[in-house]
Amino acid sequence: MTGTTRRDVLIGSGLFGAALMVPVAFGSSRSRAAGAPSLAGNTWLGVDAQGRVTLALPKTEMGQGILTTITMIAAEELAVRPVDVVVSIPDGDSVRFAPIDQGTGGSTSVREVWQPLREAGARARIALVNAGARQWGVPAAECDAHDGAVVHRPSGKVLAYAALVAAAAAAPLPTEAPVRPASAYAVIGKSHRRLDGDAKARGVAEYGIDVVVPGMKYAAISVSPIFGGKLAGVDEAAARAVQGVTGVIRGADVVYVVGDNTWAVRQGITAAKAQWTADAASTDTQQAGVIAAVAAALDKPGFVAATSGDLEAARVGAAHRFSATYTQPFLAHATMEPANCVAHVHDGQCEIWTGSQIPGDARKAAAKRLGLPLDKVTLHNRLMGGGFGRRLEADMVERCVDLAKQVPFPVKLIWSREEDMSHDWYRPAYADHIDIAIGADGKIAAWEHKIAGSSIMARLLGPAFKGVDDDAVEGAITPIYPARARKVTFQQQESLVPTSWWRGVGPLRSAFVMESAIDEVAHQVGADPIAFRLAHIEDPRARAVLEQARDKAGWGTAVAPGVGRGVAVIHLWDTYMAAVAEVTVDKDHQIAVKTVTVVVDCGQAVNPSGVAAQIDSGIIFGTAGALYGEVTIANGRVEQSNFHDYRVLRMNEAPVIHTTLIDNHEKPGGMGEPPNAVIFPALANAVFAATGKRLRNLPLQKGLEAG
Amino acid sequence: MAVTLTINGQRRDFDASPEMPLLWFLRDVAGLTGTKFGCAAGLCGACSVLMDGVRVFGCQTPVGDAVGKSITTIEGLTQQPLGKALVEAWNEVDVVQCGYCQPGQIVAAASLIATNPKPDDAAIDAGMSGNICRCGTYPRIRAAIHRAAQIHAGEPA
Numbered sequence: 001m002t003g004t005t006r007r008d009v010l011i012g013s014g015l016f017g018a019a020l021m022v023p024v025a026f027g028s029s030r031s032r033a034a035g036a037p038s039l040a041g042n043t044w045l046g047v048d049a050q051g052r053v054t055l056a057l058p059k060t061e062m063g064q065g066i067l068t069t070i071t072m073i074a075a076e077e078l079a080v081r082p083v084d085v086v087v088s089i090p091d092g093d094s095v096r097f098a099p100i101d102q103g104t105g106g107s108t109s110v111r112e113v114w115q116p117l118r119e120a121g122a123r124a125r126i127a128l129v130n131a132g133a134r135q136w137g138v139p140a141a142e143c144d145a146h147d148g149a150v151v152h153r154p155s156g157k158v159l160a161y162a163a164l165v166a167a168a169a170a171a172p173l174p175t176e177a178p179v180r181p182a183s184a185y186a187v188i189g190k191s192h193r194r195l196d197g198d199a200k201a202r203g204v205a206e207y208g209i210d211v212v213v214p215g216m217k218y219a220a221i222s223v224s225p226i227f228g229g230k231l232a233g234v235d236e237a238a239a240r241a242v243q244g245v246t247g248v249i250r251g252a253d254v255v256y257v258v259g260d261n262t263w264a265v266r267q268g269i270t271a272a273k274a275q276w277t278a279d280a281a282s283t284d285t286q287q288a289g290v291i292a293a294v295a296a297a298l299d300k301p302g303f304v305a306a307t308s309g310d311l312e313a314a315r316v317g318a319a320h321r322f323s324a325t326y327t328q329p330f331l332a333h334a335t336m337e338p339a340n341c342v343a344h345v346h347d348g349q350c351e352i353w354t355g356s357q358i359p360g361d362a363r364k365a366a367a368k369r370l371g372l373p374l375d376k377v378t379l380h381n382r383l384m385g386g387g388f389g390r391r392l393e394a395d396m397v398e399r400c401v402d403l404a405k406q407v408p409f410p411v412k413l414i415w416s417r418e419e420d421m422s423h424d425w426y427r428p429a430y431a432d433h434i435d436i437a438i439g440a441d442g443k444i445a446a447w448e449h450k451i452a453g454s455s456i457m458a459r460l461l462g463p464a465f466k467g468v469d470d471d472a473v474e475g476a477i478t479p480i481y482p483a484r485a486r487k488v489t490f491q492q493q494e495s496l497v498p499t500s501w502w503r504g505v506g507p508l509r510s511a512f513v514m515e516s517a518i519d520e521v522a523h524q525v526g527a528d529p530i531a532f533r534l535a536h537i538e539d540p541r542a543r544a545v546l547e548q549a550r551d552k553a554g555w556g557t558a559v560a561p562g563v564g565r566g567v568a569v570i571h572l573w574d575t576y577m578a579a580v581a582e583v584t585v586d587k588d589h590q591i592a593v594k595t596v597t598v599v600v601d602c603g604q605a606v607n608p609s610g611v612a613a614q615i616d617s618g619i620i621f622g623t624a625g626a627l628y629g630e631v632t633i634a635n636g637r638v639e640q641s642n643f644h645d646y647r648v649l650r651m652n653e654a655p656v657i658h659t660t661l662i663d664n665h666e667k668p669g670g671m672g673e674p675p676n677a678v679i680f681p682a683l684a685n686a687v688f689a690a691t692g693k694r695l696r697n698l699p700l701q702k703g704l705e706a707g
Numbered sequence: 708m709a710v711t712l713t714i715n716g717q718r719r720d721f722d723a724s725p726e727m728p729l730l731w732f733l734r735d736v737a738g739l740t741g742t743k744f745g746c747a748a749g750l751c752g753a754c755s756v757l758m759d760g761v762r763v764f765g766c767q768t769p770v771g772d773a774v775g776k777s778i779t780t781i782e783g784l785t786q787q788p789l790g791k792a793l794v795e796a797w798n799e800v801d802v803v804q805c806g807y808c809q810p811g812q813i814v815a816a817a818s819l820i821a822t823n824p825k826p827d828d829a830a831i832d833a834g835m836s837g838n839i840c841r842c843g844t845y846p847r848i849r850a851a852i853h854r855a856a857q858i859h860a861g862e863p864a
Contacts, residue, residue, distance in 0.1 A: 063805025063842045193801050200806025201797040201813060203741020203781035210740040218735065243724065263724070263731035266747075336745050336753060336807040336841050385743070385807025386841050417746045609801050613847070617804060620843025643750040643839060652832035654845035 039127060039169040041120035043096050045074055047128070048086070051148060051162030053078045056090040058097045058113055060104040060357050061196065062387030063617075064672045065610040068195045070113060072606055076180055076187040077121025079145035082195060092359030092379035103358040105392050105501055106471075107573040107670025110606060114668055122177040124168075131168035132159050182604065182665040189663075191609035196383070208355035208382040209340045209414060216342065216410040217246065217258055219403055220265035222274050223423050224253045226636040227285065227496035229278035231255055239272040248272060249406055256403045262414060269416075282496060282636040290495040290633055295327065295431040297452035302489030303467030305451075306477035309485030314446040318437035322521045326434070326513045326696045330631040331427035331502050332638075332646055337385025338420040341400035344410035349376040350401060351410075355384035357391040365394040366401045388621070389501035393425050421646055422638040426631050427502030428454035430472075432513040436521055439484070444536060447483040449476050449513070454499040455492040467492070475510030475677075480571050481518060481536045497633060503621060507572040508677040512626075512698070515568040515681030520694060529567055529685065530555055541666075542571050545578040545599040548660060553580035553597035562586065563594075564690025568682040575669030576601040576662075579619070581655070581682040585690045589704045593623050593655040593683065598675065600659065603666035611671050615659045618675025624649040626680040627701045712773055714739070715783025725771030729763075730754040732770045733780060741781035741810045745839065752838030753807065755814040756780050762818035764837075781810035789817050789859055796855035799864075804842035812838050816852050825856050 037046025037054050044056040055074050061067040067087060075082040092102065100112060125145045132150030133140035136157060143152050149160045182188075199205040224230065234255050236248045244264025249256040257268035315321070341354040343366075350370055356362045356379070363379035370377070384391055400413040415423070430453035439445035455469040468490045476488045504511075522532035530550045537543050546569045549555075555565060562585050569578040580597045596619050605611045628647040632639045640646040680698070687704065688694050695703040709720050714737060723736050730747070733739045733756070745753030747766045754765035757779040758772075784790035793813045803809050812835070819826055819834035826834060831852050840848070857864065 063807075065804065191801075193798060194803055196806065197801060197803040198794065198798050200803045201794045201809050202785045203810035205806055206740075207807060209744065210734075212738070212740075261727075261731060261735035262744075263727045263735070266731075334841060336743070336751070336805065336839065338744065384805060386805045388841070414744070417748065613801065613804060613844075616846050617843040620845060621841065642746055642748050644748070648839055648841060649843070649845075650837075650839060651835040651845045651848065653836075654843070654849075657846055 038165045039124055041124035042116070044090070045117065045120045045124065047078070047124055047161055047165050049162070049165060051160055051165055053080050053085045055085050055087050057087055058100045058102060059109040060102065060359065060381060060384065061089070062104065062355070062357060062384040062391065065194055065607065065613060066104070066109045068192060069110060069606045069610055070117065071195055072187050072192055073114070073117050074121050076185060077118050078125050080148045082187060082192055084148060087195065089381050089383070092356070092363035092381060094360035094364070097360070102360045103392065104387070105357060105389060106505065107672040107674070110668045111574060111670055118179040119177065122179045123173050126174040126177040127168040127171065128161055128164050130174060131164040131171065135159065135164070135167065188606050189604065189608070192607050193609070205383055207337055207385050208342070208353060209337055209385070211342045211353040211382060211412065213342060213344065213353070213410045216412055217260065217407070218262050218265050219256050219258045219411050219413045220269040221399060221413055221415060221419060222255050222269050222272070223419065224276045224278070225422060226276055226278040226282050228282040228636070229253060229276040231274060232277040233275035235271065235273045239268040242268045242271055247407065249403060251402060254399065256413070258407060258411060266416065278636060285496050285633055285636040287632045287634060290497065291327065291429060293495065294429050294452055294493050295325065297491045297493035298325065298431050298433045298450050300491045302450055302452070302491035304487065305468045305473040305490050306486065306488040311446050311448055311485045311487050314485035315437045317440055318445055319440045319442070320438040320521065320525050322517065322524055323433065323435040324517060324520065324696055326432045326516060328430045328509055328512060328698045329629065330429045330497055331625055331629045332421055332424045332631050332640065333386070333388045333390035333502060334421065334643070334646055334648060335384070335386030335388060335390050338417055339390070339396040339415040340413060341396045342410060342412045343397070343400045343404035345370065345401060345404040346408070348372065350378070350404070352377070352379040352397060352401070353382060354379070354397055355382040355391060356394070356397065357384070357387050358394060362394040362397045366397050369398050369401050370405060388503040389505070390424065392501045395425070418641040421641050425498045425500030428456065428499040430509050432509070434513055434517045436517060438521065438525065442535070444481055444483040445485065447479070447481070447486045449488045450491070451476060451489065451509070452491040452493050454494050454497070456499055456501060458492055469506070471506040472509065473506060475507035475570070475572050476514065479514060480539055480542045480569065482538060496636065504673045504676040508673070508680060511568065511570050511572065511677040512680040512684065515570070516684050516696065519566070519681070519685045519688070528556070533569060537569070539571065541576045541601050542569060544662065545569060545576045545601050548599040548662070549578035549580050549597055552599065552658065552660060553582070555580060562690055564686045564688065566682045566684065566686025566689055568678045568685065570674060570678050572677055573670030573674055574603065574667065575671060575674045577674045577678045579675070579678045579682045581679065581686040583683065583686040583690055585687065585704065591627055591687060591701055591704060592653070595656045595658065596679065596682070597658045598660070599662065600674070601662040601664065602669040602671050603664065604668045605661055606668065608661055611661055612659045614671040615675045616657050618673065619657050619679050620649050620654055622676040622679035623655065623683065625676070626683045626698060628699050630699050630702065710770055710774055712770070712778060713776070714778045715780060723770055725769060727770045728766050729756060729768045729770055729773055729778070730765035733765060739780050739782050743807055743811060745808065750839070751808070752815055753811040755811040755838065757784065757814060757818060760818070760821055762815050781814055784814060784817055789820060792858040793817060793855045795858055796851040799854060800847045800851040802844050802847040802851050804844055808838060808840045812840065812848055816855065819852070820856055820859060824860060826852060
């Protein structure tokens with residue numbers, strides 16, 4: 001952890017008693033700072049001289065529970081309790097963690113660290129076991145690690161890691177270090193309470209927004225509300241007249257107000273009444289035009305992402321033919337913790353404190369922005385009050401260092417909710433066209449899927465982008481429904497609206513379209529939606545989650561008028577998931593989600609309680625998105641600003657969620673995103689069941705009210 | 708100017724504008740960052756604190772309105788029996804995800820249980836729907852409030 005934190009500022013101030021003042025990064029580990037590992041399993045997992053397992057978290061914690069999950073895996077291999085592991089949230093450092101990417105997205109964390117983490121843990125464990133065996137002069141095969149010690153089974157002799165770590169570190173790391181077999185798991189697969197839960201509940205966990213460094217001032221930001229707009233004027237005198245405001249700093253498309261506290265700079269930025277100019281191409285940008293351009297892009301041939309068989313030939317003699325176009329809107333992330341960053345630029349170096357999903361890349365972005373060598377830039381990462389993909393961008397860091405290089409003190413820059421909402425990097429608006437032919441044999445003969453929208457990968461890849469966005473087409477090119485002929489295409493269509501990752505990313509878009517379409521085909525041929533799916537799905541794990549969801553949800557039992565059940569099943573991010581949503585639609589067309597039954601097979605669940613929490617999370621986050629989520633553009637500006645016009649789910653709207661976890665030892669799948677992807681189509685299908693209205697354009701509530 | 712406030716049972720003089728919202732006062736002046744900024748519009752509840760035992764939104768409450776009142780933040784609440792029961796229940800049910808909204812949720816739950824020691828689901832909905840959680844911890848918050856009510860009443864699980 002960094003040396004300059006709130007602790008330095010506040011400990012001993014005595015205002016409210018020291019017990020209330022101790023900041024805790026997470027859990028209780030802050031008070032037991034890790035020593036340098038004496039025995040290194042790799043560059044981020046080791047055992048220190050006191051025999052404590054030390055772990056620098058190779059992925060970032062934004063609420064998904066990865067701090068606990070990764071610690072559990074380390075604890076399993078090193079035969080200690082998870083609470084005994086000393087965990088730290090490391091600085092952004094791409095080299096230290098390579099080939100692991102500190103960047104945390106795409107439901108990749110467990111899948112990416114599962115093997116290297118266990119191998120590193122096993123190396124350290126075997127090194128300790130070997131050291132114990134050498135000390136006792138017994139065969140290593142007679143020894144094992146247990147509860148932070150090495151045990152010689154025949155004699156019952158025990159030596160704690162602390163007594164062995166020096167000897168273990170002095171010897172070469174073992175080349176043969178098998179990981180724990182699933183049959184021996186003591187930690188993995190057993191629900192464990194979150195290690196950061198208590199500190200967060202008590203309000204003593206430190207998020208980026210809570211960071212205080214000595215001499216720090218506060219700043220508010222106003223960026224051009226018009227895409228591409230420039231700053232035309234500021235009432236600097238009015239801003240400076242606010243008590244506590246100490247400075248006004250202008251940029252090409254931005255103004256900052258700096259001062260002694262957040263309240264002063266918030267008043268100051270309002271008083272500054274920034275004026276903006278933009279060309280007509282920006283100010284004439286309207287929602288209808290942006291969306292129409294995306295839909296029109298479907299008429300282009302597109303770039304082929306996947307093709308098999310002869311589409312036209314397969315369509316000959318089709319018994320049924322179905323085609324439809326689906327659209328999905330721009331979405332904001334609306335993390336509870338608004339964008340923020342603390343930075344201090346001085347003496348040719350820069351120190352940054354923030355909560356980032358990409359600490360390594362954000363550090364590089366800051367260095368580039370400042371023209372500094374990477375080794376002169378430090379980024380101290382912090383817990384995040386939600387990520388959902390918002391913190392996969394580094395704009396909050398870039399804006400903050402732009403300001404920090406112009407002031408001689410550290411500065412904390414906080415976005416207002418309105419700035420955060422209207423300057424997000426939005427989930428792209430998409431249009432999909434799908435065309436399915438069912439052959440005379442009842443099998444799917446032809447499946448054509450055209451996708452159009454903004455390409456995030458094109459922005460990131462630059463000239464290396466060849467026309468197909470591999471993220472956008474994910475899921476669409478690996479369907480669970482076999483077809484004799486298939487073609488999937490992608491057509492990029494940009495607008496002024498900046499786009500980026502949003503929980504569920506491309507596969508969420510694919511899932512809504514594919515699981516809506518298969519439901520429509522089932523109804524068209526007069527089949528039960530689950531029976532129809534089962535008639536086509538061959539993968540036994542996909543079948544199993546769907547069959548269990550059917551049985552647990554009471555599928556097929558009578559429901560009252562205005563009530564409907566909808567189903568969806570996915571195999572995405574190496575996880576299988578089926579959901580049955582039960583909704584009611586009242587006479588005023590208001591949709592309420594009553595219950596959601598979820599069955600998941602994510603392979604080996606490391607922490608079943610964490611898996612269930614992610615299901616609650618994705619179902620509720622996704623329900624908000626599917627029912628209400630929409631960012632709209634008028635005159636080149638985002639129209640939404642806060643929670644009154646960007647509706648999210650509240651306690652009284654949250655469904656009851658029944659989750660069943662299929663227990664197995666298959667390779668772990670991702671869990672951050674699948675529930676968010678499965679619920680969108682399940683809800684659309686449930687609204688159809690309740691009302692007979694097929695909604696192909698999200699959000700659902702707006703679609704239903706439009707009639 | 709100087710204002711005298713009672714925060715977490717301690718009376719102190721502070722140099723602050725009476726118009727400053729309690730949210731920013733607590734975070735920036737008093738150094739109590741458990742009270743969170745979410746919307747500054749009274750829409751999300753992340754800044755909830757207790758004023759004379761009743762939940763208020765810190766972003767909507769000027770410091771001047773708190774003079775002569777007893778302010779309890781999450782840091783103070785969790786030193787009291789009800790706050791301890793809530794944290795124990797939160798931990799038992801494993802509620803927290805990103806955790807950013809949870810201090811506000813626990814403050815709102817304390818206000819609820821203080822007036823309704825055994826809230827049913829409808830009372831929980833009514834008492835808690837002013838607090839937004841983007842991680843979707845609502846089902847576990849509901850369970851934890853039932854459990855906290857038991858713990859606070861001295862009942863077994």
